Every structure is written in structure tokens, then in C-alpha cells.
Amino acid sequence: MEEPERVQIQVCRKGHLINEAVQFDPSANRKFCPSCGSETIIECSNCNALLTSADANPYRSVVIPAYCCECGGSFPWTENAIKAAFEFADELNVLDAQDKSDLKAAVPDLTSDTARTPLAVSRLQRLFTKIGKPAARTLTQILVTVLTDEAKKQLGLS
Numbered sequence: 778m779e780e781p782e783r784v785q786i787q788v789c790r791k792g793h794l795i796n797e798a799v800q801f802d803p804s805a806n807r808k809f810c811p812s813c814g815s816e817t818i819i820e821c822s823n824c825n826a827l828l829t830s831a832d833a834n835p836y837r838s839v840v841i842p843a844y845c846c847e848c849g850g851s852f853p854w855t856e857n858a859i860k861a862a863f864e865f866a867d868e869l870n871v872l873d874a875q876d877k878s879d880l881k882a883a884v885p886d887l888t889s890d891t892a893r894t895p896l897a898v899s900r901l902q903r904l905f906t907k908i909g910k911p912a913a914r915t916l917t918q919i920l921v922t923v924l925t926d927e928a929k930k931q932l933g934l935s
């Protein structure tokens with residue numbers, strides 16, 4: 778029996794899913810994103826590997842990948858989210874320099890499941906307490922598209 782192919786997808790540079798069936802319905806591809814006007818991509822700009830759902834099971838819903846599974850490069854939406862999270866942290870006066878560097882060290886560990894993810898989650902939760910609910914909510918919104926399922930679960934988001 779043949780292995781089912783991975784689901785090829787088109788995504789805009791901000792991380793919106795445009796076409797979740799590039800192989801079967803290429804006519805649903807768009808040049809620009811209808812939600813945000815960003816350019817769309819169907820391949821990694823670094824290694825030209827086609828974008829595929831991060832969930833290898835083609836029968837489950839499409840999961841937009843944070844990193845290229847061929848070259849390991851981060852996608853534009855991942856970089857954007859990480860950069861926005863850093864900028865937001867820099868504006869939070871309640872955080873001292875150590876907190877800010879803890880947060881910056883934690884964020885990449887929340888976008889990929891590693892042995893350090895639980896540590897990153899617990900650091901983030903400590904910082905959430907310090908920055909208060911509204912700021913914690915904003916930071917979560919910035920990061921939610923690139924958080925791994927495991928990180929979301931541990932943060933109580935899924």
C-alpha cells in the first residue's frame with residue numbers, strides 16, 4: 778500500500794492558510810492573502826521544499842508548520858510572531874531585564890516540542906502572573922499561531 782502523500786498547502790507570509798489542497802485544487806491558490814493582503818507562498822524560500830501540513834496524517838486538519846521540515850528554517854510567520862513577542866516584552870515596564878531575557882529565551886522553546894518546552898511554559902506562566910491578565914492575553918494572541926499543541930495544552934489554551 779502506498780503511503781498517503783503529505784498535504785501540500787499555500788500560506789500567506791503572515792501565516793493565514795490560503796489553500797489546504799494544493800495538489801487537488803491548484804485553482805484555489807491566490808497571489809495575495811484575502812485576509813491581510815500579504816504575498817502567499819507554497820514553498821520554503823530557503824530550500825524550495827513545498828509547504829506541507831505539520832500534521833503528517835492527511836486525514837486530520839491542516840496544521841501550519843512553524844519550521845521547514847527539509848531545511849529547519851523558520852517561516853516568515855514564525856519569525857514575525859517571535860519578533861512581535863520580543864517587541865511587546867520590551868514595552869512591558871513591569872518586567873526587569875532578567876525577565877525579558879528569560880522570556881526571549883523561552884519563546885523559541887514554545888514553538889517546537891523539546892525537552893525544554895515544559896521549562897519554557899513554566900517561565901511563561903511566571904511572567905504571565907507578573908504582567909497581569911490583559912498583557913498575558915496579548916502575548917498569548919501574538920504567539921498562539923506558532924505555539925506547539927503541547928505548549929498550548931500546558932498553557933491551558935486547548
Ligand SMILES: [Zn+2]
Nearest residue numbers: 789793810813
Ligand atoms: Zn494573510
Ligand SMILES: [Zn+2]
Nearest residue numbers: 821824845848
Ligand atoms: Zn526549507
